[in-house]
Amino acid sequence: MSDVLNALVILANFVIVPGLAYGSQLALGALGVTLVYAVLRFSNFAHGETMAIGTMFVILATWGLQSAGIGFGPLPTALLALPVGIFAAIILCLVTDRLVYRYYRRQKASGVIYLIVSVGVMFVYNGLIRFVIGPRDQVFADGQRFIIKAREFKNMTGLNEGLAIKTTQVVTVVTAIITVAAVFWFLNRTRTGKSMRAFSDNEDLALLSGINPDRVVMIAWIMTAALATIAGTLYGLDKSFKPFVYLQLLLPIFAAAIVGGVGNPIGAIAGGFVIAFSELFVTFAYKRVVTYLVPESMAPDTLVQFLSTDYKFAVSFVILVIVLLVKPTGIFSGKSL
Amino acid sequence: MIVVENLSKHFGGIKAVDNVSLSIAPGSITGLIGPNGAGKTTLFNVIAGLHAPTSGRVLLDGQDITGLPPHELFARGMLRTFQIAHEFSTLTVRENLMLVPGGQSGERLMDAWLRPARVRAEEAALRRKADEVIEFLQINQVADELAGNLSGGQKKLLELGRTMMVDAKIVFLDEVGAGVNRTLLRTIGDAIQRLNSERGYTFCMIEHDMEFISRLCDPVIVMAEGAVLATGTAAEVRANEEVIEAYLGCVMSFLVGEEMVCGYGGADILHGCTIGVEPGEIAVVVGPNGAGKSTAMKAMFGMLGLREGRVLLEGEDISRLKPQERVLRGMGFVPQTNNVFTSMTVEENLEMGAFIRRDDIATTMRQVFDLFPILHEKRAQPAGELSGGQRQQVAVGRALMTQPKILMLDEPTAGVSPIVMDELFDRIIEVAQTGIAILMVEQNAKQALNIADRGYVLVQGRNAYTDTGAALMADPEVRRAFLGG
Numbered sequence: 056m057s058d059v060l061n062a063l064v065i066l067a068n069f070v071i072v073p074g075l076a077y078g079s080q081l082a083l084g085a086l087g088v089t090l091v092y093a094v095l096r097f098s099n100f101a102h103g104e105t106m107a108i109g110t111m112f113v114i115l116a117t118w119g120l121q122s123a124g125i126g127f128g129p130l131p132t133a134l135l136a137l138p139v140g141i142f143a144a145i146i147l148c149l150v151t152d153r154l155v156y157r158y159y160r161r162q163k164a165s166g167v168i169y170l171i172v173s174v175g176v177m178f179v180y181n182g183l184i185r186f187v188i189g190p191r192d193q194v195f196a197d198g199q200r201f202i203i204k205a206r207e208f209k210n211m212t213g214l215n216e217g218l219a220i221k222t223t224q225v226v227t228v229v230t231a232i233i234t235v236a237a238v239f240w241f242l243n244r245t246r247t248g249k250s251m252r253a254f255s256d257n258e259d260l261a262l263l264s265g266i267n268p269d270r271v272v273m274i275a276w277i278m279t280a281a282l283a284t285i286a287g288t289l290y291g292l293d294k295s296f297k298p299f300v301y302l303q304l305l306l307p308i309f310a311a312a313i314v315g316g317v318g319n320p321i322g323a324i325a326g327g328f329v330i331a332f333s334e335l336f337v338t339f340a341y342k343r344v345v346t347y348l349v350p351e352s353m354a355p356d357t358l359v360q361f362l363s364t365d366y367k368f369a370v371s372f373v374i375l376v377i378v379l380l381v382k383p384t385g386i387f388s389g390k391s392l
Numbered sequence: 393m394i395v396v397e398n399l400s401k402h403f404g405g406i407k408a409v410d411n412v413s414l415s416i417a418p419g420s421i422t423g424l425i426g427p428n429g430a431g432k433t434t435l436f437n438v439i440a441g442l443h444a445p446t447s448g449r450v451l452l453d454g455q456d457i458t459g460l461p462p463h464e465l466f467a468r469g470m471l472r473t474f475q476i477a478h479e480f481s482t483l484t485v486r487e488n489l490m491l492v493p494g495g496q497s498g499e500r501l502m503d504a505w506l507r508p509a510r511v512r513a514e515e516a517a518l519r520r521k522a523d524e525v526i527e528f529l530q531i532n533q534v535a536d537e538l539a540g541n542l543s544g545g546q547k548k549l550l551e552l553g554r555t556m557m558v559d560a561k562i563v564f565l566d567e568v569g570a571g572v573n574r575t576l577l578r579t580i581g582d583a584i585q586r587l588n589s590e591r592g593y594t595f596c597m598i599e600h601d602m603e604f605i606s607r608l609c610d611p612v613i614v615m616a617e618g619a620v621l622a623t624g625t626a627a628e629v630r631a632n633e634e635v636i637e638a639y640l641g642c643v644m645s646f647l648v649g650e651e652m653v654c655g656y657g658g659a660d661i662l663h664g665c666t667i668g669v670e671p672g673e674i675a676v677v678v679g680p681n682g683a684g685k686s687t688a689m690k691a692m693f694g695m696l697g698l699r700e701g702r703v704l705l706e707g708e709d710i711s712r713l714k715p716q717e718r719v720l721r722g723m724g725f726v727p728q729t730n731n732v733f734t735s736m737t738v739e740e741n742l743e744m745g746a747f748i749r750r751d752d753i754a755t756t757m758r759q760v761f762d763l764f765p766i767l768h769e770k771r772a773q774p775a776g777e778l779s780g781g782q783r784q785q786v787a788v789g790r791a792l793m794t795q796p797k798i799l800m801l802d803e804p805t806a807g808v809s810p811i812v813m814d815e816l817f818d819r820i821i822e823v824a825q826t827g828i829a830i831l832m833v834e835q836n837a838k839q840a841l842n843i844a845d846r847g848y849v850l851v852q853g854r855n856a857y858t859d860t861g862a863a864l865m866a867d868p869e870v871r872r873a874f875l876g877g
Contacts, residue, residue: 246743253736263693264745
């Protein structure tokens with residue numbers, strides 16, 4: 056019996072808890088991508104860099120708070136800095152829209168042109184990040200590191216295996232839940248949110264109903280910037296802030312948005328967790344889990360790992376390809392790409 | 393040549409032509425103009441023997457021809473062309489021309505068998521004549537083309553050619569310039585002038601294009617509300633105060649799109665069409681496919697820019713306003729397709745309809761639910777899951793949520809069953825009874841005209857017929873051409 060529990064604890068420690076945190080981050084990222092797609096009707100390749108640049112703002116604000124001696128007790132100071140970062144990211148997105156995207160909107164450019172434009176925006180943001188904060192890693196997580204340490208867990212339960220839960224993981228999941236709840240409340244309960252859904256559903260009819268398209272676009276950018284900054288900061292707290300990692304995150308985020316059905320907010324969240332858990336399950340070494348579950352004589356001498364962790368991005372890719380082949384509209388039937 | 397004496401034609405209570413007296417001098421090209429619904433076409437139809445007059449008489453060279461059937465008038469050298477060209481589309485241009493003269497020997501079975509020589513000789517003569525006509529009209533390049541393949545303007549030329557085959561004395565042209573481009577219009581104008589000067593034809597023509605009229609016609613007769621208003625040269629009638637007032641005075645007070653010209657890209661769809669509606673009234677726009685019905689609605693709602701003409705709401709020019717601004721002015725629009733938010737619930741659809749309103753919408757929503765009880769039942773269901781008829785109800789309900797003063801519907805009954813259609817029409821009547829002006833385009837012309845206070849028949853982007861719904865239903869020509877008998 057304790058063997059089974061030990062096996063479960065290993066799984067929880069290395070797959071389920073990190074998966075929940077990673078999945079939440081992807082879900083928030085995918086929500087931003089899907090929002091831009093639903094309202095502005097293009098795939099925003101600059102979303103990864105938006106996350107990075109938003110996080111950068113948060114880090115700068117965190118440093119400011121830290122040097123002023125302000126902390127957030129056991130929680131990371133970055134959470135206090137979050138509103139500042141979100142505000143800066145919103146300004147940046149609105150300026151970008153005003154300078155770049157609005158021009159193409161007036162031209163009634165096709166989605167492909169928008170996509171290429173967003174790649175350009177991505178490079179500009181990327182340059183901006185290197186210019187301001189540099190290409191090096193930044194660790195900005197402070198406060199208490201663990202909520203449950205592995206040793207405490209062992210002492211508490213008497214099991215051989217420990218379960219460590221980092222503060223950042225809990226913060227990630229809680230923040231994600233609050234954010235998602237707020238987004239859904241906004242979209243389903245408020246007039247403005249409903250008008251965004253209406254605009255996304257049927258642009259012409261929305262115009263006929265007197266919904267102001269400029270306002271809908273503005274709110275979409277505000278939400279996107281906020282979601283990107285939150286997602287980026289949570290990821291940066293959980294791992295560390297590496298400007299290049301966010302570019303790589305683009306693939307799993309898009310995979311999450313498409314798997315769930317692009318343009319569909321619920322799909323984006325589901326997709327985030329599907330991608331996160333797939334990555335972790337496929338690249339996890341099951342050796343110790345199996346060792347607990349089978350008789351000693353049958354204990355494996357390999358790692359029992361499907362793929363090396365180096366290939367974790369391949370997992371998103373494969374899932375993406377399968378979904379596009381089998382059900383291009385995604386699990387929750389978003390807009391067909 | 394033609395003298396019309398105290399002629400009247402009434403359809404039910406409508407005096408389409410009311411005590412009209414006029415004369416057409418031999419060798420003249422007489423123009424007949426007037427605002428829509430002035431009774432021009434009806435007058436033509438009575439003179440040409442399509443309608444019997446209610447009272448009065450028509451004289452041709454001193455002889456009473458009132459009420460003679462068209463074929464007898466034809467034999468006397470009096471012809472009319474139609475606003476919409478009538479041709480044998482599966483015959484070539486030459487064959488179309490050769491068919492015109494009646495009483496050909498080859499038409500009789502006995503002669504065709506027993507006197508082949510005579511038939512051949514006649515046919516050869518006809519062929520020569522047709523060739524001459526083709527030459528005259530300079531349509532050699534399409535002489536052996538099927539008439540159905542001709543452009544609108546070329547068909548009009550063919551109509552003219554048909555009149556030449558029988559050496560008509562007087563030809564009535566009903567909007568020969570309708571739907572014809574400028575270049576071809578000039579060609580047609582030239583042909584008319586040459587027929588007049590070289591062949592001594594007398595013409596009487598209804599026309600809207602003032603430039604065309606000014607170039608060709610003398611005298612010009614102006615009609616308004618079934619009566620003759622003025623007669624004179626084009627310049628004279630243009631300067632006439634009464635005429636100006638008649639054209640401007642017929643402007644409807646509430647919503648009207650005047651002489652709208654517009655289209656997509658380079659080609660115009662509407663060529664000066666006028667549509668209007670009054671509060672509490674149902675105005676229906678019908679016409680064949682491609683007549684520009686939906687285009688007219690889009691133009692009036694500002695979804696399509698006007699090249700010429702204007703849209704007036706309560707006398708104010710709103711031609712430059714965006715659709716959203718027109719919504720704020722009290723106009724509501726129900727598009728033909730994609731007219732609901734499919735992913736949103738019925739209730740949310742209605743809420744979105746009321747987006748521009750800042751006040752309490754609960755009362756209006758209750759009214760909509762009273763009008764369409766089924767929507768109340770399904771208010772929490774996504775509109776995309778409803779049946780076609782229910783969706784249309786949502787669409788109409790959504791548009792009503794702004795409490796519009798005018799509701800425009802683009803084919804509200806497209807794709808719904810006849811029972812649902814009747815039901816929808818009943819609801820629309822109820823809406824009109826609350827004082828809202830209703831302007832709708834309909835494919836089901838008969839049913840729609842039945843409930844219409846005012847009907848517009850559009851053909852090739854122009855007003856072909858305008859009258860009350862009942863009068864249009866009663867007009868045999870409209871019935872034949874658009875309502876299937």
